[in-house]
Amino acid sequence: MCSLKTQKFRIEYLFILSYSLYKMAFKIPHKDSKTKARIGELLTKSGKIETPFFMPVATKTSVKYISSEDLISMKTKAIISNSFILFLRPGTKIIKKIGGISKFMSFPGTIFTDSGGFQMYSPNLYVESKESGVVFKDPFGGNKLFITPEESMKIQLDLGADVAMCLDTMPLIEHSKSSIAEAVRKTTLWAKKCKKTHDDLQKNIQKNKKQLLFGITQGGTHQDLRELSAKQISEIDFDGYAIGGLALGEPKEEEYKMIDIAKSIFPKNKPIYLMGAGNPIEILESISRGVDIFDSRFPTQSARRGTLFTSKGRISITNSKYKFNKKPIDPLCNCFVCKNYSKSYIRYLLSQNEGTGFRLASYHNLYFLQNLIEKAKEAIKKKSYKEFIKKFKYQYKDYITDANRS
Secondary structure: OOHHHHHHHHHHHHHHHHHHHHHHEEEEEOOOOOOOEEEEEEEEEEEEEEEEEEEEEEEOEEOOEEOHHHHHHOOOOOEEEEEHHHHHHOOHHHHHHOHHHHHHHHOEEEEEEEOHHHHHHHOOEEEEEEEOEEEEOOOOOOOEEOOOOHHHHHHHHHHHHOOEEOOOOOOOOOOOHHHHHHHHHHHHHHHHHHHHHHHHHHOOOHHHHOEEEEEEEEEOHHHHHHHHHHHHOOOOOOOOEEEOOOOOOHHHHHHHHHHHHHHHHOOOOOOOOOOOOOOOHHHHHHHHHOOOEEOOHHHHHHHHHOEEEEOOOEEEEEEEOOOOOOOOOOOOOHHHHHHHHHHHHEEEEHHOOHHHHHHHHHHHHHHHHHHHHHHHHHHHHHOOHHHHEEEEEEEEEEOOOOOOOO
16 A cells, blocks of 8 residues: 555646646647547637637738738637738837737737748848848848847747747748758757747746747758758757748648658647648648648738639639629628628629728638638547548639639
8 A cells, every 4th residue: 555645745746747737838639530630729828729720921910901800700819920020110119018919909819920031032121141140131221130040039029929930941942952951950050049049038937928939840842851850840849840841832742741741750749830821722631630720821812813712612703704693702601701792792893903802802711711620620529530621622622713814
């Protein structure tokens, strides 16, 4: 028999263990039985958010043509903004004084901020990449701005985001393997600096009020570089891990292969974020591989160009065949756009470049995607995700069959 002292120790140990598990930033209460799809709970300083989820891109604290009220009404749980762009205008001083990015844009959900690494491919902003950071050009004044990993962490903390992203170097798919290898090297170097600075700046902050930090992996479509990047970044204890440098036009088979490689190396108990993915099929396929978080401009950008999501696939609303069409964009959709407006009306507004048309089309696409992910989560809970995705892919045509414009 155990002594009372031993029993007391075991009880105290189990209490501490259960309390620490409760305090973990990410828990996984549901897993699908036939795929790697899962439902997680990510705990941030703004509260708990269920994964998987999709984040509309609010580069300047605003999703184009969509208000914070619109986001809330479609049950958007999280958005992503760009810390470098906000650093330029209006500046961290203003946002910090207002009370942080959430109060600034009146969005109560979870807010991620990207580091600005993607702006390295903007000719209006990028100057050069150095060993210790990136030189950008201020488009407003023309002055050169040197952003280091350390400075990026300070900017993102000043903005008050729930989740910050490491400064990384994102190579394009068409770059040479040697260039992509150099990007992997710098990304790892900067990730270590980001982690140290982020920890140091928050050492006196309560755990439940701390900003989370995600590391980013690169490697293009090269298996060895993807493995190397995933291993190196996984050795750093981040709150989550992102797959960068994909969803850039590479064949989907290549994209999914790279996701599988990275996912097999990442810690099993941390959230995984596929950056730049916004195609419905791409998201569902990635969820089946264990990805938890997504973001992209694709749904809203496509909407403004007249490409709309429906339960049967994508349509080009600018096609002349919709000129007299009284039906909604998608009869199975419950968004306010489909409940109130016809294809004919949406087509007309977009043909005239009316802001209202951009808003209605963007709202519909975002609602469609948010609703799709909710259905995916229901299937995961029922352990029927494989059947769910098979049925969706059978019904959904992931190409535009009516692209004849007039």
